[in-house]
Amino acid sequence: GISLLVALVALLGVAAVVVGVVMSDQVQRRLEAMVPELRDLQEKGLFSRNEIRKIVNQRRVFEYRVVRRQPLKADFMRYIEYELNLEQLRFRRYQRLGPFKKASVSDFAIVRRIHQLYERAVRAHWDDVSLWMQFIHFSIQRGGSKVLGKLFPRALQLHPTNAQLWITAAVWQFEKNGDITSARVMYQRGLRLNKTSRDLWVRFFQMEVIYMRKLRARRELLGLSEHNGDVDVDSDPALQAIFNGVIALAIFDNAVRPHEDDQVHQLKLQRKQETDYVPLWEDYDFRQRFLDLVPVPQDASRPDYVRIIRQHVLESIERDFVNEPRAWVARARCAMQQELYDGSQSDDKQHDVLQVELAALNVFERAVSSDSPLSSSTDMWRAYADHVRHRLEHYSRLAAQYTRRNADTSAASVQQQLRVWNRLVVYMFDKAIAILQRAEDAGAIDSALLRTWSRLLFESGHVDEGVHKLEESVARTPTDVASWQYLIRVSARRVALSTNHGDDALEQLCERAVKATASTDNSDVWQAYIDVASALFSDDKAQTVLQRASSATRCASCVAFKLMYVDFLAASSGDDDEAAAQQLTSKVRTLVAHAPVSVDLYVKCAALLASHALPDEWLFEAAVRDFGAHSARLWLLFYSSVARRNSGNVALAQRVHWRALKALGGDAAQKQLFIERHALNSRSVV
Numbered sequence: 216g217i218s219l220l221v222a223l224v225a226l227l228g229v230a231a232v233v234v235g236v237v238m239s240d241q242v243q244r245r246l247e248a249m250v251p252e253l254r255d256l257q258e259k260g261l262f263s264r265n266e267i268r269k270i271v272n273q274r275r276v277f278e279y280r281v282v283r284r285q286p287l288k289a290d291f292m293r294y295i296e297y298e299l300n301l302e303q304l305r306f307r308r309y310q311r312l313g314p315f316k317k318a319s320v321s322d323f324a325i326v327r328r329i330h331q332l333y334e335r336a337v338r339a340h341w342d343d344v345s346l347w348m349q350f351i352h353f354s355i356q357r358g359g360s361k362v363l364g365k366l367f368p369r370a371l372q373l374h375p376t377n378a379q380l381w382i383t384a385a386v387w388q389f390e391k392n393g394d395i396t397s398a399r400v401m402y403q404r405g406l407r408l409n410k411t412s413r414d415l416w417v418r419f420f421q422m423e424v425i426y427m428r429k430l431r432a433r434r435e436l437l438g439l440s441e442h443n444g445d446v447d448v449d450s451d452p453a454l455q456a457i458f459n460g461v462i463a464l465a466i467f468d469n470a471v472r473p474h475e476d477d478q479v480h481q482l483k484l485q486r487k488q489e490t491d492y493v494p495l496w497e498d499y500d501f502r503q504r505f506l507d508l509v510p511v512p513q514d515a516s517r518p519d520y521v522r523i524i525r526q527h528v529l530e531s532i533e534r535d536f537v538n539e540p541r542a543w544v545a546r547a548r549c550a551m552q553q554e555l556y557d558g559s560q561s562d563d564k565q566h567d568v569l570q571v572e573l574a575a576l577n578v579f580e581r582a583v584s585s586d587s588p589l590s591s592s593t594d595m596w597r598a599y600a601d602h603v604r605h606r607l608e609h610y611s612r613l614a615a616q617y618t619r620r621n622a623d624t625s626a627a628s629v630q631q632q633l634r635v636w637n638r639l640v641v642y643m644f645d646k647a648i649a650i651l652q653r654a655e656d657a658g659a660i661d662s663a664l665l666r667t668w669s670r671l672l673f674e675s676g677h678v679d680e681g682v683h684k685l686e687e688s689v690a691r692t693p694t695d696v697a698s699w700q701y702l703i704r705v706s707a708r709r710v711a712l713s714t715n716h717g718d719d720a721l722e723q724l725c726e727r728a729v730k731a732t733a734s735t736d737n738s739d740v741w742q743a744y745i746d747v748a749s750a751l752f753s754d755d756k757a758q759t760v761l762q763r764a765s766s767a768t769r770c771a772s773c774v775a776f777k778l779m780y781v782d783f784l785a786a787s788s789g790d791d792d793e794a795a796a797q798q799l800t801s802k803v804r805t806l807v808a809h810a811p812v813s814v815d816l817y818v819k820c821a822a823l824l825a826s827h828a829l830p831d832e833w834l835f836e837a838a839v840r841d842f843g844a845h846s847a848r849l850w851l852l853f854y855s856s857v858a859r860r861n862s863g864n865v866a867l868a869q870r871v872h873w874r875a876l877k878a879l880g881g882d883a884a885q886k887q888l889f890i891e892r893h894a895l896n897s898r899s900v901v
Contacts, residue, residue, distance in 0.1 A: 242278040246271060252324035259315060261308045273297065281335065288343060291336035298329050326357055337370075344377050351383055355391065363387060378412040381405030385422065395426055411495060416470035417504050423463040424508055427520055431458070460520035464527055467505055471496050471531060499539050502532055506545060511552040525549075540595040543582040547575035547602065565635045569642070572606065576646070583653075593661050596654035600667055603650060607643035607671075610636055647671055662688045662695040673705065681705070689728075694735050699728040703743040710751060718751060725760075729767075738772035745779070758783060765806060774813045777806050781819045785826070796829055807837055814842050814849060821852055831856055843878040847889035850875035854893065 253270070256262045262270070277294040280286065302325040309315075309322075333350040340346050347370040354362045367384045374380055385401035388394045402419040409415055473496050495501055509525040529549055536542035554574035579599045582589050589595040614636035621629045651668045654660050665688035672681035682705060688698040703725055710721050725744040732740050741764040748757040761783055764776040784802060803820050817838035824831040835853040842849055854875065858868040872893070879886035 241282050242275060245278055246275060249274070249324075252321050255319050255321040255324075256305070259309075259319070259321065260312055261305055261321070270301070281332075286339050288336065288340050288346065291332060291339075291346075295329055295332050295336075298325055298332065301325060302329070329353065330359070330362060341373055344374050344380070347374070347380070348383070351380075355387060360392070375408050378405060378409050378415045381409070381415060382418050385418070389422055389426075395422075398422060410474045413495065413498070413501050413504070416466065416495075417501075417508070420463055420466045420470070420505055421508050423466060424460070424521075424524065427458070427460055427463065431520070458520060460524045463520075463524055467524075467528060467531070470505075471502060471535075496535070499532075499536050499541055502528070502536070503541070503545060506532070506549075511549075511556060538588055538592075540582070540589065540592065540598045543578060543589070543595065544598050544602065547578040550574040550578050564632070565638060568635070568639060572639075572643075575602065583657075591657050591659050593654075593659045593664070596650070596657070596659045597661070597664055600647060600650050600654065600664060603643055603647045604667060604671070607640065607647055610639045610643060614640055644671065644675065660691075662692045662698050665691070666698055666701060669701070669705075678705075678709065682709075689731070693731040696732050696735060696737050696739050699732060699737075700739045700743045703728060703740070703747060707743075707747045707751060721747060721751065722756075729763075733767075736770065737767070738770050741767060741770055741776065742772065745776070754787065758787065762802075766809065774811050774816060777812075777816050778819060780806065781816070781823055785819075785823050796827060799827060800824070800829055803834065807834065812841060814838075814846050817842070817849060818852065821856070825856070832860075839874075839878065843875075845879075845882050845885055847875075847879060847885040847892065850879070850889055851892055851896070855896070 249271070253262075253267050257264060257267055277290070277297065280290040281294060305321070305325065330353075333346075333353065337343075337346055337350055347366075351363065351366060351370065354366060367380075367387070370380055371384065381401055381404070385398040385405070388401060389398035399419075402415060402422070405415050406412070406419070473494070506525070506528045509521055509528060511521075511525070529546065532542050532545060551571055551574050554571045579602065581587065582595055583599060584590060614633065617629075617633055617636060621633075648668075648671060651660070651664060651671075654664055665684050669681040669684040669688070672678070672684065682702070685698055685702040685705065689695060689702060692698065703721075706721055706724055710718065725740075725747060728740045729737060729744060744760055745757075745764055748760040752760070758780075761776065761780040764770065765773060765780045767773060767776075770776065781803075784799065803824060807817065807820060817834065821831050821834055821838075824834060835849070835856060838849045839846075839853060850871070854868055854871045857871050858865075861867045875889055876886065879889055
């Protein structure tokens with residue numbers, strides 16, 4: 216039995232030697248194949264003999280890494296990156312030293328090697344789609360049409376369900392080769408296997424819209440069309456249908472109709488309890504992507520395929536998304552754009568602009584009318600109010616800009632235009648207030664709408680009414696952080712401007728806010744409380760507020776508040792007596808005793824204790840317990856502190872050094888950083 220085991224070990228050793236010899240032969244053959252290229256680079260003076268030697272040595276290292284039985288993707292990527300950088304260097308030197316009489320082997324050898332490396336990489340890692348995509352993009356950049364003609368079929372055969380591969384292949388056929396037929400075939404084959412892919416449907420539709428635009432532009436350039444229509448196309452109904460975008464319409468109709476594959480996919484996800492999947496025909500965002508791809512026709516006198524397609528998509532949205540507020544917003548925006556380009560122009564500019572606005576407002580009015588299912592929808596009223604508010608801000612900006620540009624002009628035309636903008640601002644403000652009042656009457660008001668209402672009232676000078684609306688908002692939704700924060704800041708501004716100090720009432724308001732929002736992430740409320748306390752309250756009260764904020768465990772910004780509290784302690788602690796020192800140490804212990812903590816917090820606390828010559832070893836022990844495995848910075852400070860306090864006992868500092876190397880063993884980068892910084896600090900001390 217022992218002799219058999221010895222023979223088996225010997226056989227394995229021989230096999231390992233044979234494998235090593237085979238690997239060496241493969242590497243040597245590839246290096247020998249580089250000789251003509253390297254000789255050419257040296258003869259042209261692009262690289263010196265010493266540089267050629269370094270290139271060979273580096274390539275030998277990379278080759279041994281990628282000829283292993285299971286080569287890593289990272290090794291291929293590093294090899295390719297090295298060759299890309301080498302090619303960039305060669306090209307820059309070629310431009311500086313050239314031009315040369317004729318092309319030679321070194322002009323294309325590196326690019327060909329990169330192609331070969333990608334080829335070896337995708338053979339070893341055929342299941343990595345990102346690697347195929349990198350290979351494809353490199354070939355597209357280098358203009359490798361023959362390579363791509365073979366590469367796309369291989370990638371799609373291995374990954375037929377990857378939509379991005381089909382899109383890339385179709386885009387290459389359409390944009391690079393100008394072959395619309397092959398591009399259509401790619402999209403159709405991709406959709407046959409991926410009927411639920413939103414990107415494939417949208418990109419197929421986009422390609423057809425772009426193609427029709429190019430086709431019409433080409434005919435106009437060649438004089439094959441007239442302003443009022445295509446003369447030679449009108450006689451052929453089939454050709455007329457194509458020029459009116461019938462292919463794009465067919466793609467859209469097939470995309471938004473129910474698919475059996477989509478239903479099956481939805482049932483599978485429901486069995487897995489993944490209920491957030493939305494079928495294509497029920498997905499409004501999917502429908503909106505088609506609408507965004509069709510530009511607004513700007514020539515009302517000309518029948519255009521864009522107008523036909525856009526109207527078709529809009530009718531689809533109107534039919535299938537009656538109860539979707541975002542669909543009504545899109546319809547209102549389209550109505551504005553349509554009125555802007557199709558509406559008749561008059562001498563009254565205010566009337567023309569108002570007609571554009573009324574086109575959108577009429578759409579919203581239909582959405583919130585009494586017979587509409589959205590008449591009591593908060594989302595619908597919020598969308599209506601947001602639209603009017605944005606238009607109000609738009610006209611306010613226009614009026615302000617126009618006033619600044621014409622500050623030194625008193626012409627009648629300037630004053631008339633300014634009156635137009637101001638009247639539109641007043642109209643939109645009154646409209647916004649009326650909408651919010653109607654939303655409240657319909658029972659569709661919420662905290663967001665009440666905040667919008669109060670903001671409009673503040674901007675118009677109705678401060679008391681605005682505060683009342685904010686009070687109503689926090690009464691309606693006590694946990695609404697945004698309303699409390701807004702109310703605190705507005706009240707603080709009123710107190711700061713008032714001659715009668717209302718600090719007590721403001722403090723009570725802040726206490727109400729933090730108590731009401733204690734069950735949520737109330738970081739913004741605490742931040743507002745801190746800002747108010749720092750500006751209006753005494754230092755003792757401000758310190759108390761900071762201390763309470765830093766211990767609010769539900770607060771996401773607790774660490775930031777702790778850092779602010781340390782800064783406050785550093786600025787306010789001036790006494791160095793024993794009682795003050797004990798009190799300061801106690802406060803620091805309280806800060807770091809409870810999570811969350813951070814490296815920056817420990818560093819600031821250590822600096823605070825060091826500035827008062829207080830013991831900090833306990834602090835560093837807690838710091839390295841929490842972050843010692845990944846923070847060279849903490850270990851360096853710990854070592855410096857121990858060395859400074861125990862200058863006569865080197866062993867204590869050396870023990871910290873040993874602990875640091877052991878703790879950072881799992882993080883090579885931080886360990887190396889610790890070694891380098893420690894050596895640098897030691898040299899500076901010497």
